[in-house]
Amino acid sequence: MKVRVKFSKYGIMKFIGHLDVMRYFQKAMRRAGIDIAFTEGMSPHMIMSFAQPLGVGLTSDGEYMDIEVRTPMSSEEAIRRLNQAGAEGITVTEWKQIPEDKGSKAMTLVAAADYELRFRKGFAPKLDWQSNISHFFAQQSIPVIKKTKKGEREVDIRPFLYEMYVNAGTVYFKLAAGSEANLKPELVMDAYLATQGLEAQPFAYEIHRRELYADIGKDGKRKLVALGALGEDVPCA
């Protein structure tokens, strides 16, 4: 049975990088007694894939991984066990059965992400930095200079910026995510501040990922649904 697990990452766990979160879950699965499936071959490993790596320093309520289990377990039971076997800073919130086909993998489906950004205490610009966000978002194009290995290149990030607004000091974003196009909130924020003649200090942003989405829209019309909404709760036997 294929299962999509949703979890939050917060507190001190934000300092644990993506690869170590994978290691964390590999051990947590064993402690929780989840009968997870392994790949075949000389060095079998757990069938486990993450939707989208989360950078070190970020927190999240919308992390997903897909796993395969050999013995089905109810959502209630699995969530309880994983949280009991877990560490403070990671909470499993969903356990949903998903379709078996390859096209349903979280990693392939992920198309957008919600983020919240605020300034770390003492790092906010002294001047008013919030007022012009709606103007910035209203622009038809937002050219930014992207540094690549070959040098600098100008790209328009506006097509990948789906939503941006500010409320009580927190900036909310909906951005393209996944393998096709991926926009980082700090890049958008840097671009915005630059239009205001401002520049953030290093490590000024506190960024929280809220949700990851798949795009189930047709004919080029975007229709985003949370990755977890594509699966079904597993009831108690």
Add this chain to the structure above:
Amino acid sequence: MRKLALSDELLLSIEKPARYIGGEVNAVYKDAQKVAVRFAMCFPDVYEIGMSHLGIQILYDMFNQREDVWCERVYSPWVDLDRVMRERHIPLFALESQDPIRDFDFLGITLQYEMCYTNILQILDLSGIPLEASERDWGCPIVIGGGPCAYNPEPIAEFFDLFYIGEGETVYDDLLELYKTCRKEAVSRREFLRRAAQIPGIYAPLFYETTYREDGTIASFTPTEDGIPSVIEKQVQSDMTNAPYPEAPVVPYIKVTQDRVVLEIQRGCIRGCRFCQAGMLYRPTRERSLEVLKQHASRMLENTGHEEISLSSLSSSDYSDLAGIVTYLIDEFQGRNINICLPSLRIDAFSLDVMSKVQDVKKSSLTFAPEAGSQRMRDVINKGLTEEVILEGAAEAFHGGWNKVKLYFMLGLPLEEEADRKDIAHLAEKIAATYYEEVPKDQRQGRCQITVSTSFFVPKPFTPFQWARMYTPGDYLGFAKTVNHEIKAMKNQKSIRYNWHQADETVLEGVFARGDRRIGAVIKEAYRQGALFDAWTEQWNYERWLQAFQTAGVDLDFYTLRERAEDEIFPWDFIHIGVTKNFLWREWQKAHRAEVTPNCRQQCSGCGAARYKSGVCMEQRAAQGGEAE
């Protein structure tokens, strides 16, 4: 949410912030207000090394079983954080509570290798604890050292209030109780140390004085006050089966060196290799029962979720029910995709059979540790391994499908000659030739790969070689060159690779290993000049150390190039480990005659460890009806 000692932006700007945040699975959290004693347990190296150490996990668990003690962990901040902590005056903190170390009751430092000595000073310095024990008051924790290097504590004696000589499982409870009483009675710190010095196995350097002869050797080492014992007895946990063992060790978030469940099947070694300090320090050899090992293995795997389990001991093949434990691990855990590591196995039909079950023969390599190239030298060092056995084992392994072999040797052993060094190359060549003779062409997976590694020998206290001289870095490199040349002259040289170690580090290790109290000044000076993480090649700076010797007015060669006389008083003579100096001297004489000594199970050699009345010594007595020591 848990508090952190370091700010987010600082943690995000250094390498591997997970080293400093604690909060791992099975880490122990208590209410600091509700415990009587706060103990900071330190491994003076980086987190990934320190977290791999079994001894700390044992003591961490043991202390935290007590309701009145909260034991936390602390490791050396890597050089990036070290710099920032000094610049911003951030005090060193414990991982769990993130509270400053200076506010703890005890700071316990495990001494696993000599090259960590400057890191001890870093820990004290960053904690705001005076480097010299004599300058500390009740505002500082009691700094106590333990572990193998504590068996010659003298080079670092001035930095410690106490040393614990022996295995931690035995008298820590007495020490903690004494501490509680003393604090309640509001006695002076010195008075506490005085009383602690009367607990068996506890050494308080403050109450001892060394005098020297004109030639620089020790004239006397004596207590300075009445009631302070002149001899410190090693503490031994006699019943290993019922000894405390951590069933839920801390599981690090980041990958550490030993990222697996470690099952200590026995302590000590029956072999009596003359170069090996552990083989003497941990006598008598004591086993854990198979039943309790099975229980530990399954509970530890359940509680950690580790995907690998490893046996730990000095020589696993000597465990009396090796087949029992190995079969259990394979039957019970292999089906659950848990890797099984079987280090320190002698290569024979049995070990090859089990190894082929637990590892990919094509990818893995087999390890032999002949330690010396010639049979004469193997007899000198009492390594009971013959060329015949090695070649038979190799042939059997080649037939089993292995084609990678690792060989470990030492260079600069006492009584070693040019011919012995060349024999290292000859032995490697014979193993390579065995492959081409034994394995028909159509069954070969290409060439065989023989990797020869040599390390330079460092004489250690409490070994028969404690009287031996060392050499200069130039001499050592010359020895390695001889081996290298000889390998290049072999017919199958293309199948043999050769690695050797740094030579100057060996010399310093030698000084620390057998040094006396005068070495403390050199360590302090080198630390002041920036020496830190000396075990790390990228941080190592020999010139700085030579300069420190000069500034401190200490002659390095005195400690390394001199063969000791029979009656020389060693800095560590006041420690008694059961094995007597007499026995060690006899072994040193036998080494000169290239005479081997049988292992403890073959015949008791009367080393003295029988006074602990445990382990293999009792087996002997049962079999032989009570032979005298």
